[in-house]
Amino acid sequence: MLATTLFLSMLMLLLMGVPIAFAVAGAALLAMVLLLPSMPLVLVPMSMFNGMDSFPMMAIPFFVLAGELMNRGGISMQLVRFSQSLVGHVRGGLGHTNVVANAIMSSISGSALANIAAVGRVMIPAMREEGYDRSFAASITIGASLLGPIIPPSITMVIFAVTANQSVGALFLAGILPGVIICTGMMGLVYVRSRRRRYGTITPFSLRRVGREFRRSFLALLMPVIILGGIFGGIMTPTEAAAVAAFYALVVSMLIYRSISLADIWQVALSTTKTTSFIMLVIGAARVFSDVMLSEGVPGQIAGAMLSLSENPVILLLLINLLLLIVGFVMDTTAAIIILVPVLMPVAIQLGIDPVSFGVLMSINLVIGMATPPVGVALFLGSEVSGLRVEQLAGPVALVILVHIATLLLVSFVPAVSLWLPEIFGY
């Protein structure tokens, strides 16, 4: 009863156009007023506050700040040139460039949107100019941008780690190999399509050019080294590494590239606070929702119901994936993680899935949701950048997303794909 009220009213509010944070908190509030009259309403602000009051979560604004600073300094253009020098000579060169530039950008930024905004704005028009189909260019951009939250650093993984009480570092490491697999798969897709449709001109490969673009990109390429080296080298906590990365980005863009003015910094700071505020309000609201669920033992009931569906772990795991994919159609990644971790984690543990591996599985599933209608922020932004309507894009994107789904199945059934790297580093 409570579970139905919570989830249905959330869906209804979302469809009415209530912003995600308020749809989630509103559903919880409605359920409390209707079904839990003895529950004090002070739960609402208390849970919101406590959801946000977290040191590890502070990595989020710092990663956003670092990404924005780098971007403002024109780094995405340079990364595109560097990527082109690496893979521009393969058939479908600009498509590959798009994928590789997104992958590199992903090791600096923590989200998919940052990638589309940075790389997509450059790549979609460039691919158009070389005769690639517009919907193909846009769908490759959207698909590759999803690497943002899979390749570390990742805001999604930070939120999962904090919610599931896992190590942020372990999740970051676990995302690397699936990220590489998606990247490779997408390049394969670009290659096959481009051969068939004779897309693109080919720029000859030159080691000298690679060297030159590498030197020009060097300071940006140091950023993932600082972040990942800082965390995995045992020097800093992820939050500290994120702050140091942002500081590095500030110094590089102000003093070395001199590409950024004080007015730019004001803009960057303002846009960082807006992103932070948006994510944090969703986090706070989702905590209210999750606390209401928890107080009535809803997660245990749902977990029990799921486990009674089948005895076969393969079928259960497929069901979990399906459920998450469906949730991703309408729900924001952040809210989905906070609400569903307490529900699905016990099931995953029953099935013998490692929590870190489950985190990767959950992240990829929900990240795919960013590219599916009706609510897909990556899809929306991709449509805005490409000038194509969401309906025109959905089909081509679905094709690209098959790569992600294949990777998802790999992560689900071959634990080493996610756990191999964390194990090497002793997590």
Add this chain to the structure above:
Amino acid sequence: MFRKFDAGVLLLTKAAVVALLFVMFGATLAGVFFRYVLDDALTWSEEVARYSMVWLSFLGGGLVFREGGHVAVDLLLAHLPSRRLRLAVTLLAQVLVMAVLAVVLWQGVILMARGQYMTTAALRLPMYVPYAALPVGAGLMIYHLLVTGRGLIASDTDDANAPG
């Protein structure tokens, strides 16, 4: 007159969130510097940073409203048959958002009152200092929502007068 007031509110909010971002950033960097460079631990840096983030998030919420950054689904809305119905659903949605904010404001004040005998762990500030972010933020969000809501209705009537 109102426009001036509104511009002032916006500018002040922006200045506050940017300042909070840099306080948070500075405190965390100071924590790193003291721990790794001076080999001496700061006890307050984490707390300052965390509570700055909470304040930043609640104050920033209003700015997000102003620029339509709170992602909402407009699929159902777009498919509603009449403009009047769309307006009705939009208004209902706004009222619901207001209701949530009103509860955060009202219960946030109660939370502050609870927090007056409590102190934060490191700085020993009264707990209502961080808690005040909730009612203040909710109040500001209500304000911004009212301002944008006015615009929403106004622009809709403008549409009605537009040709075609």
Add this chain to the structure above:
Amino acid sequence: QQTVLRLSHTTAETMEQGSHSWAVIFKEMVEGQTGGDIEVRILGANAAGAEREQIEKAQAGINQITLNSEILMPSFFPQARVLGIPFLFKSDAVAWEVLDGPFGQQFAQAWRDATGLRMLGIFNAGFRSFFNSDHPVHSPADLAGLKIRTGENDAHIAMVRELSGSPVPISWSEVYTSLQQGVVDGMENPPGLAYAMKFHEHLKYLTLDRHLFSIHAAMINEATYQSLSDDQKAIVNEAAKTATLVARATVLLDERHALGDLEEAGIEIYDPTPAEYAQFRELGRPAVEAMVRAEIGDDWVDALMAAIAEAEAAVGQP
């Protein structure tokens, strides 16, 4: 009609943990003896949030019972800082004598007046001691140069500093990785907890200096308690009493087991001589005691010291 008591705690949901065994025994006794009129719903393993949040939720009546450590209690009731003075109790027996006696009752009353939470029972999580990965520590001087993880608690920080270690406050969730990655050389925790959290995997030495008796308290929202019938109150009190004894025994047994397991895992355990213990105590206590006196006055500190002296005589502690 059924009353639901939501009980939150901070430890893993296994019977090796004092808090969880408290919760389970309490639940079984209360539900059984009230014929199901009262349901106890356990929200363990920080499912209801971190320590502060759990206390606040119990105060607000969102949850009704919480089992929580003494560490954050001063945020709610400054006088609780008295329990954070290091090297107070030399043994469990002395601690229980003090905490179950008139001092404990006086404290519980003052705590209830300040927070609206009634103490149902006091148990512990063992004595906190120093672990490190670098070299054996026999006396405070050996702590010099070691980075020791502490909570975000100025008393603990001051104590480690006075004992010549370098305190590094790190949040609980990051302790394992900080040890693993060498961000810190050691930490101070009860052996049972250290073993349960697998912290020993990146540690080599344990010094049983027993600097802090890590108190846990079970508390119930006073308004909820008063809303129960007299029969129900009696059942709750009786169940709490039994649960408290079980929790104390659980922790005692678990500590014994953990010391054996730690040794087997290759941890070198050192039990300081009385002279070395005295060194730890003489260095580690005065600064924190002075801090506490400055902050909350002398009354509570003096009362506690008197109670301890009396208890030591009563249980024949040397």
